[in-house]
Amino acid sequence: MRWHRLAAIVRKEILQIRRDLPSLLITVAMPLLLMLGFGYGVSFDIRHIPVYVYDRESSQQSQDFLKRFQASEYFNVMKTVDNYQAVIQALDAGACRLAIVIPVNFSEQLKTGGPVSVQALIDATDNNTANVSISYSEAVVQTYNQQIQLEWLQRHGQARLQPPLKVDARTWFNEDLESTANIVPGVVAIIMAVIGSFLTSLTIAREWERGTMEQLVSTPVTPLELMVGKLVPYFVIGLLDTALCAGMAIWWFEVPFRGQWSVFFLSCTLFLIVVLSLGYFVSVVAKSQLAASQAALIATFLPAFLLSGFIYPIDQMPAVIQVTTHLIPARYFMTIIRDVFLKGTSLPLLLDDLLALALFAVLLTILATRAFQKKLS
Amino acid sequence: MSAAISTSELTKRFPGVLAVDRLHFEVHPGEIFGLVGPDGAGKTTTLRMVAGVLTPDSGSATVAGCDIIHDPEAAKAHISYMPQRFGLYEDLTVDENIHFYADVFGVPRTNREQRSRQLLDAAGMDQFRTRLAGKLSGGMKHKLGLVCALIHRPRVILLDEPTNGVDPVSRRDFWRILYSLLQERIAILMSTAYLDEAERCHRVALLHQGRILFCETPAELKTHIRGAVLSVISPEPRRVRAALGGAEGVLNALLVGDGVHLVVDDAASRIPELRTRMQAAALPFDRLEEVAPTIEDLFVAATSETDGSRT
Numbered sequence: 001m002r003w004h005r006l007a008a009i010v011r012k013e014i015l016q017i018r019r020d021l022p023s024l025l026i027t028v029a030m031p032l033l034l035m036l037g038f039g040y041g042v043s044f045d046i047r048h049i050p051v052y053v054y055d056r057e058s059s060q061q062s063q064d065f066l067k068r069f070q071a072s073e074y075f076n077v078m079k080t081v082d083n084y085q086a087v088i089q090a091l092d093a094g095a096c097r098l099a100i101v102i103p104v105n106f107s108e109q110l111k112t113g114g115p116v117s118v119q120a121l122i123d124a125t126d127n128n129t130a131n132v133s134i135s136y137s138e139a140v141v142q143t144y145n146q147q148i149q150l151e152w153l154q155r156h157g158q159a160r161l162q163p164p165l166k167v168d169a170r171t172w173f174n175e176d177l178e179s180t181a182n183i184v185p186g187v188v189a190i191i192m193a194v195i196g197s198f199l200t201s202l203t204i205a206r207e208w209e210r211g212t213m214e215q216l217v218s219t220p221v222t223p224l225e226l227m228v229g230k231l232v233p234y235f236v237i238g239l240l241d242t243a244l245c246a247g248m249a250i251w252w253f254e255v256p257f258r259g260q261w262s263v264f265f266l267s268c269t270l271f272l273i274v275v276l277s278l279g280y281f282v283s284v285v286a287k288s289q290l291a292a293s294q295a296a297l298i299a300t301f302l303p304a305f306l307l308s309g310f311i312y313p314i315d316q317m318p319a320v321i322q323v324t325t326h327l328i329p330a331r332y333f334m335t336i337i338r339d340v341f342l343k344g345t346s347l348p349l350l351l352d353d354l355l356a357l358a359l360f361a362v363l364l365t366i367l368a369t370r371a372f373q374k375k376l377s
Numbered sequence: 378m379s380a381a382i383s384t385s386e387l388t389k390r391f392p393g394v395l396a397v398d399r400l401h402f403e404v405h406p407g408e409i410f411g412l413v414g415p416d417g418a419g420k421t422t423t424l425r426m427v428a429g430v431l432t433p434d435s436g437s438a439t440v441a442g443c444d445i446i447h448d449p450e451a452a453k454a455h456i457s458y459m460p461q462r463f464g465l466y467e468d469l470t471v472d473e474n475i476h477f478y479a480d481v482f483g484v485p486r487t488n489r490e491q492r493s494r495q496l497l498d499a500a501g502m503d504q505f506r507t508r509l510a511g512k513l514s515g516g517m518k519h520k521l522g523l524v525c526a527l528i529h530r531p532r533v534i535l536l537d538e539p540t541n542g543v544d545p546v547s548r549r550d551f552w553r554i555l556y557s558l559l560q561e562r563i564a565i566l567m568s569t570a571y572l573d574e575a576e577r578c579h580r581v582a583l584l585h586q587g588r589i590l591f592c593e594t595p596a597e598l599k600t601h602i603r604g605a606v607l608s609v610i611s612p613e614p615r616r617v618r619a620a621l622g623g624a625e626g627v628l629n630a631l632l633v634g635d636g637v638h639l640v641v642d643d644a645a646s647r648i649p650e651l652r653t654r655m656q657a658a659a660l661p662f663d664r665l666e667e668v669a670p671t672i673e674d675l676f677v678a679a680t681s682e683t684d685g686s687r688t
């Protein structure tokens with residue numbers, strides 16, 4: 001590797017990047033938009049489920065019961081209707097996901113101690129929301145039951161009865177159980193994968209398309225010099241984008257950053273090398289900017305989105321898929337970035353994942369260098 | 378004096394076509410050697426193999442003392458190859474393009490400025506140094522391509538149809554620069570589809586279907602055309618060729634774009650005869666005149682000669 005040739009490629013790439021204003025804008029705008037889109041758009045928190053109520057009794061007691069739904073942050077009582085037809089219509093139209101129907105003799109039956117059935121109609125097209133609706137409703141009913149039982153016991157001379165068993169839960173790492181805290185660091189990883197591979201997917205293909213490659217391969221430039229020279233400027237851009245995303249995660253989405261910056265920087269460096277080399281490799285093989293950028297997008301975005309543990313926890317996947325995820329570099333980076341952000345895990349515990357990333361970085365740079373032939377085919 | 382370029386039995390096959398067939402030629406330092414032939418004759422393929430960017434199927438080639446097939450990288454430091462779509466970066470300025478190639482070839486900064494000024498002066502481009510290459514005229518781009526190719530003082534220059542589509546002024550500059558290089562004992566191998574370009578070379582090889590038909594000086598090459606070439610511009614070239622092909626004194630008749638080229642033994646006497654003949658046969662034609670022979674005329678003459686079937 002000769003310094004003067006490497007420097008020549010680096011200088012040329014920087015000049016070209018500087019002159020290509022639209023692409024430069026994309027490198028700033030794309031991470032910003034993706035951060036906002038994913039940060040706000042992808043959320044697993046289910047709150048404010050729209051609820052309709054049909055109170056057939058309209059007694060003080062039934063109102064008291066329904067207030068508990070209103071009080072819960074998980075439900076949002078939209079409307080009280082006075083006939084069954086309206087309930088059905090609301091569910092059909094998607095105006096509500098849950099409808100509570102209180103029977104006519106609600107308070108009367110409660111007084112006699114007999115079981116009262118409150119009907120809950122649930123739109124289960126989205127099974128996840130439906131499940132959450134059921135369990136939250138049950139929780140509301142459960143507390144209400146306890147209160148009634150307690151009052152009954154107190155009226156009959158028993159004071160201060162405690163439930164025999166209770167779970168004392170302390171949530172670690174993400175104390176408020178906010179899915180943002182889990183998702184946003186993952187979004188940073190996905191954006192890095194997409195941007196990194198996109199940037200380099202254009203470089204070699206552009207030279208073939210513009211006809212400059214034929215002359216370039218007739219010079220003494222080596223494939224290694226060409227690859228390193230083209231990757232260095234994009235590596236710097238990739239790091240700046242990463243800093244931008246991490247900054248947004250911390251100061252905009254208020255995700256805690258508990259780890260060491262050095263570990264974060266090291267893992268980002270390795271992951272960037274992986275995705276930049278992958279984009280470069282695709283560019284070498286495809287020889288067309290359009291094909292290369294699309295292939296790079298598919299090769300990085302889909303695995304990073306589906307198989308890295310970003311959305312679906314890897315240990316919940318079928319065994320075959322679980323094995324496959326080991327071939328996805330984003331998987332290791334996803335673990336590292338989440339742990340560094342939320343757990344503040346230090347280097348020794350992340351060593352396995354870092355080594356896996358380093359291995360991928362080495363393999364992909366070798367692959368990318370080897371794939372480039374200084375020949376016309 | 379050993380040859381700067383020497384090929385032997387150089388062969389390249391593409392699916393369904395033998396592009397270059399056992400080529401043998403030598404180019405000496407201080408010589409401009411032209412590969413002449415119509416499109417598809419194998420000129421570009423030959424240049425690419427000599428430049429070390431295309432691997433031949435068989436045969437050997439030595440460039441600047443290095444085996445270009447087994448060790449192409451060693452030779453590349455001494456070669457300058459200017460492809461048809463030469464490698465200018467249109468989003469870089471004239472100076473930046475020159476500096477890029479100077480860096481790639483490791484030209485020391487001290488020599489670089491003097492060399493590039495000298496070349497740009499010769500190209501008449503000194504005032505365009507900060508202009509983006511993409512904003513240059515076609516002729517300017519070609520000259521800049523040549524300047525970039527020459528910045529590192531190569532020993533061998535390979536030019537693929539370098540003056541194709543270049544205005545006459547730029548073409549003159551181009552040739553002046555090329556001739557000035559010969560004092561530096563540089564060997565130049567270029568391809569062209571134009572006979573007037575070929576005439577500026579010291580020696581030319583006429584390529585046909587990947588084979589060299591003749592390898593000689595341009596003057597010798599032209600002797601293959603006995604007599605003169607007449608051009609008949611006519612809306613019905615096929616009828617003209619049928620009517621005049623066998624006429625007395627017509628050695629050859631070739632369909633060209635908008636008419637017919639006739640090779641005749643004597644232009645002065647045959648023009649009136651042929652004109653009368655066409656008028657008698659009521660053949661429509663716009664013009665009948667003597668023209669400079671084109672590569673196709675030479676080519677037809679040469680191929681019919683080698684086929685042994687003179688008209």
